[in-house]
Amino acid sequence: MIKLLYLAPNKATFVKKDLKFLSERYHVIYAEHDWRDKSSVPLRFLQQTLFLLQHIWTAQIVMIMFAGYWSILPAFFGRLFGKRVHIILGGTEAVSYPGFKYGSLRKPIWSWFIKNSYRLAHHIIPVHESLAYYHDTYYDNSFQGYQHFFPEIKAQCTTIYNGYEAERFVIDLQQKIPNTFVCIAYVPNEMNFLRKGIDLLFVLANAYPNAKFRIIGFHEEYKKLRNDIPANVECLPPLEQEEFFKLLIESEYCLQLSISEGFPNGICEAMLSGCIPIGSAANGLPLIIGETGLVLEKYDSQLLLEEFAKIYNKPSLEKRAIAKSARKRIIENFPLSRRAQEFYDLIDSDLQRK
Numbered sequence: 001m002i003k004l005l006y007l008a009p010n011k012a013t014f015v016k017k018d019l020k021f022l023s024e025r026y027h028v029i030y031a032e033h034d035w036r037d038k039s040s041v042p043l044r045f046l047q048q049t050l051f052l053l054q055h056i057w058t059a060q061i062v063m064i065m066f067a068g069y070w071s072i073l074p075a076f077f078g079r080l081f082g083k084r085v086h087i088i089l090g091g092t093e094a095v096s097y098p099g100f101k102y103g104s105l106r107k108p109i110w111s112w113f114i115k116n117s118y119r120l121a122h123h124i125i126p127v128h129e130s131l132a133y134y135h136d137t138y139y140d141n142s143f144q145g146y147q148h149f150f151p152e153i154k155a156q157c158t159t160i161y162n163g164y165e166a167e168r169f170v171i172d173l174q175q176k177i178p179n180t181f182v183c184i185a186y187v188p189n190e191m192n193f194l195r196k197g198i199d200l201l202f203v204l205a206n207a208y209p210n211a212k213f214r215i216i217g218f219h220e221e222y223k224k225l226r227n228d229i230p231a232n233v234e235c236l237p238p239l240e241q242e243e244f245f246k247l248l249i250e251s252e253y254c255l256q257l258s259i260s261e262g263f264p265n266g267i268c269e270a271m272l273s274g275c276i277p278i279g280s281a282a283n284g285l286p287l288i289i290g291e292t293g294l295v296l297e298k299y300d301s302q303l304l305l306e307e308f309a310k311i312y313n314k315p316s317l318e319k320r321a322i323a324k325s326a327r328k329r330i331i332e333n334f335p336l337s338r339r340a341q342e343f344y345d346l347i348d349s350d351l352q353r354k
Contacts, residue, residue, distance in 0.1 A: 184266025197257025
């Protein structure tokens, strides 16, 4: 059986999903190293080296989720020992927005690790094609994507979208509470507040004081620093799965007004739960939403208010039809089975190149 080494900065939910379907076809060994604590990076390098020296000899594939500090050694050892190196791109490792301090490529040291990881890779696998090359017409008219910053990279590039298991998400339009909004956004600081478009969410909340807005993932410490949170906005920490699903089921709309994303999971899961999507025209969001909600073409609060009013004032039956079409769009276009099969095809094809 083909042996595959899988390395990631932490064992997030989307990593677990990949590990599950990859393990159905290959012998997968996951590196249990959590890189989120910066003070432990030297120790993680040592642990990773020992892991690679133990397993690299009998592996055929080295697969790395995201590029960063943690990707350079697996990519190097993979190349050194003649293994196929695959790097999956999620977002931050392909962009640079110095204006609001987002993107790993704006940091020289991070950029060095990422660039050289890409140089060592055989295959780069973005979750959306905009992470390869992208003209940002939504926010600042900049050019983004690893091919823009590093045009000399020769690795083959294949986009594989995220995938979802529809049966895990229930749609019950009878439970929807009118004029309720949910936004799934990790907000621990000012940078993510701006990147996730929470400033635009506040504009919408102030314009609709009788509506209820919930942000899932807002850190309590950062919440204390802000004095501009509208009264109708509830800032919640990350939730347990049962409570998270409950909020999705009862919310009428989901908001994802980000400046930069890859292929965000939160809005897809909300759409599967029958939420009407309101998103920005950033990266994968227009593809995700399609014609089933609102895609804001420019980072413009007045435009948001004008465009949102068109959906908000639709009759209830028409809104229900939009909600059903949103769920149907994710089911038909982004099933987990499709992501799994595309990975199988890519890996099997890549091994034949050896």
